[in-house]
Amino acid sequence: MSEWVATLRNGLMLENPLMRLMIGLCATLAVSTQVESSLFLGLAVIFVLFASNLIISSFRNVIPDQVRIPIFIVVIASFVTVVDLTMKAYVPAVYAVLGIWIPLIVVNCVILGRAEAFAYRNRVGLSIADALGMGLGFLIVIVGLAFFRELLGTGSLVWMGEPVVSLPESYPAPAILVLFPGGFLVFGFLMAGFNALDLRREKRKEAGR
Amino acid sequence: MSTGVYFALLFVGAALVNNILLTRFIGLCPFFGVSNNFQTSVGMSLAVAFVMTMATAATWFFWNFVLVPLGVGEFLYIPAFILVIASLVQFVEMFLRKYVPGLYRSMGIYLPLITTNCAVLATATEAVNPGFFKINLPYAFGFGEAIVYTLGVSAGFALALLTFSALRERLELAPVPRSFKGNPIAFITAGLLSLGYIGMAGWFGL
Numbered sequence: 001m002s003e004w005v006a007t008l009r010n011g012l013m014l015e016n017p018l019m020r021l022m023i024g025l026c027a028t029l030a031v032s033t034q035v036e037s038s039l040f041l042g043l044a045v046i047f048v049l050f051a052s053n054l055i056i057s058s059f060r061n062v063i064p065d066q067v068r069i070p071i072f073i074v075v076i077a078s079f080v081t082v083v084d085l086t087m088k089a090y091v092p093a094v095y096a097v098l099g100i101w102i103p104l105i106v107v108n109c110v111i112l113g114r115a116e117a118f119a120y121r122n123r124v125g126l127s128i129a130d131a132l133g134m135g136l137g138f139l140i141v142i143v144g145l146a147f148f149r150e151l152l153g154t155g156s157l158v159w160m161g162e163p164v165v166s167l168p169e170s171y172p173a174p175a176i177l178v179l180f181p182g183g184f185l186v187f188g189f190l191m192a193g194f195n196a197l198d199l200r201r202e203k204r205k206e207a208g209r
Numbered sequence: 210m211s212t213g214v215y216f217a218l219l220f221v222g223a224a225l226v227n228n229i230l231l232t233r234f235i236g237l238c239p240f241f242g243v244s245n246n247f248q249t250s251v252g253m254s255l256a257v258a259f260v261m262t263m264a265t266a267a268t269w270f271f272w273n274f275v276l277v278p279l280g281v282g283e284f285l286y287i288p289a290f291i292l293v294i295a296s297l298v299q300f301v302e303m304f305l306r307k308y309v310p311g312l313y314r315s316m317g318i319y320l321p322l323i324t325t326n327c328a329v330l331a332t333a334t335e336a337v338n339p340g341f342f343k344i345n346l347p348y349a350f351g352f353g354e355a356i357v358y359t360l361g362v363s364a365g366f367a368l369a370l371l372t373f374s375a376l377r378e379r380l381e382l383a384p385v386p387r388s389f390k391g392n393p394i395a396f397i398t399a400g401l402l403s404l405g406y407i408g409m410a411g412w413f414g415l
Binding site: 023069078100184187 | 396
């Protein structure tokens, strides 16, 4: 059980796919202009990651080594198609915003990377923990990034067409944050913040020794 | 508009105005992964241009002559395209290793990696289904348009990757605050570079 929790925490913190491993960046930077669509992308990634890790790790003993990558991709692509058609049918407004990024989940490095590096080598229980940890780690970072970009860039947070939080009128919202350069800038600053926390923790550890 | 002008605009639009890396965030993994070194960036750009053009050509035929006549394009295009691209990359790799070993060595590990580069899948999807993207074209590309468009995209990819890797080599020597060292400052640099490309938005009505 403790191993399970450790694997889950690993994805959330130590090996966070976006902050630490730097994989799956494209979708993150492109979609994080709105909290709402980021949340849906995060959920889609968790679903695909969970299902593909489950399938791949249950069949890991019968998948031949030489053709494993095409097999992984077909498994992932099938689940992405499920998400693609489901979202198109039930949340068309969100689908219109996400657009190409739903089919592109197939080539999201997080999912193929976890299939190759984890699910193919570990038992089913642990692979599920890894999928949930990595997926949640992805979700938290993308929603956090979207929170800063939407709130500071447009002056309010919108949920289902209704503004939920608004900054005072006098705040001059710099639209550059929701445009393309803003994605890079805000992500760079978030990462630097992460690093600063790490550095401080190390320093404290050294002082305590 | 004459055909030549139309194709030129399509090329410029794909390469500069809608630059795939800096204004649409597609294919960022190699952008940050290999841009540490100018030499590898050159190899990567060449490999991407090569694979992307071949992949678009293959998927264009597959879409128009297999998926559309069978009426399954809507829900089978994702697995179909990725399989076509993956097997194409595998085939190109074997062909180059046997007949053009020099080129094969210079492309090295980038060839297999390109299978999972979203830029290739995105461009292939876009060439058969332009409605997905912000460029407003009411109809699907013909074969010539698809190829010119793909060449434009890969030229834009190469331009952005090469400028960025040249900038990053200078950045290695720059005095940067400790917590910004490495990736954070690279992201901020990319942000400033992307600001330049934003300036071209709306040129020629693209």
